[in-house]
Amino acid sequence: MRKIKACIFDLDGVIVDTAKYHYLAWKRLAQELGFDFTEEQNEALKGVSRTKSLEILLQIGGINICDEEKEKLAEKKNNWYVEYIKNMVPSEILKGAKEFLYELRKNNIKIALGSASKNSMLILNKLELVDCFDAIIDGNKVKNAKPDPEVFLLGAKQLGIPNNECVVFEDSKAGIEAALCGGMLAVGIGDKRVLDKANLVISSLSEMSMDKLQLLK
Numbered sequence: 001m002r003k004i005k006a007c008i009f010d011l012d013g014v015i016v017d018t019a020k021y022h023y024l025a026w027k028r029l030a031q032e033l034g035f036d037f038t039e040e041q042n043e044a045l046k047g048v049s050r051t052k053s054l055e056i057l058l059q060i061g062g063i064n065i066c067d068e069e070k071e072k073l074a075e076k077k078n079n080w081y082v083e084y085i086k087n088m089v090p091s092e093i094l095k096g097a098k099e100f101l102y103e104l105r106k107n108n109i110k111i112a113l114g115s116a117s118k119n120s121m122l123i124l125n126k127l128e129l130v131d132c133f134d135a136i137i138d139g140n141k142v143k144n145a146k147p148d149p150e151v152f153l154l155g156a157k158q159l160g161i162p163n164n165e166c167v168v169f170e171d172s173k174a175g176i177e178a179a180l181c182g183g184m185l186a187v188g189i190g191d192k193r194v195l196d197k198a199n200l201v202i203s204s205l206s207e208m209s210m211d212k213l214q215l216l217k
């Protein structure tokens with residue numbers, strides 16, 4: 001049986017529920033552009049990069065614009081999003097996340113962040129979690145978005161742990177695919193029907209333990 005030596009965590013939807021803030025900002029942009037954007041439609045943006053998210057939103061609104069305009073809109077959305085997350089507090093950390101991070105640390109398991117968000121550092125600072133990670137790989141450090149495994153491969157490399165001794169924790173389908181494609185084990189946080197490829201699906205990190213981690217296959 002392989003021994004797990006590292007865990008790599010997605011941020012949005014795994015450590016903290018930032019999806020609601022992303023949604024508020026995208027909805028505000030949609031309304032400014034003259035159409036509505038529902039919470040259901042927002043599901044398609046989870047785990048997806050900022051640029052790709054904007055493209056999906058514009059498609060929903062039937063809007064065609066040049067790249068320069070797109071860049072301005074993405075920046076506008078991000079400024080609103082940053083305004084919202086600036087007020088985040090440590091009590092917004094999702095159930096069980098901090099406890100599991102501490103348990104891993106106590107058991108000498110290496111810990112990395114593997115997130116698409118370019119705002120990861122701001123969020124980790126607000127949540128006072130920066131020191132929990134041995135490596136932080138975010139959207140500023142990678143070229144290819146999930147389901148490409150780049151973000152996780154870079155995390156494993158920075159930790160100095162072989163890919164097949166790493167477990168990835170993810171709430172998005174694209175993230176699970178990325179982890180498996182990188183030769184890692186994947187734990188899904190959320191709906192079993194959506195995250196059906198994961199090696200294990202749980203509803204929050206409060207369900208995780210060292211024993212469960214080492215029994216994964």
Ligand code: BG6
Pocket residue numbers: 011012022045046047048049050053078115116117118119120139
């Ligand atoms: C992912 C989120 O973690 O980061 C997506 O799930 C988001 O919804 C993406 O679009 C990029 O985030 P940011 O903060 O760089 O716009």
Ligand code: MG
Pocket residue numbers: 010011012013014046047170171172
């Ligand atoms: Mg996520």
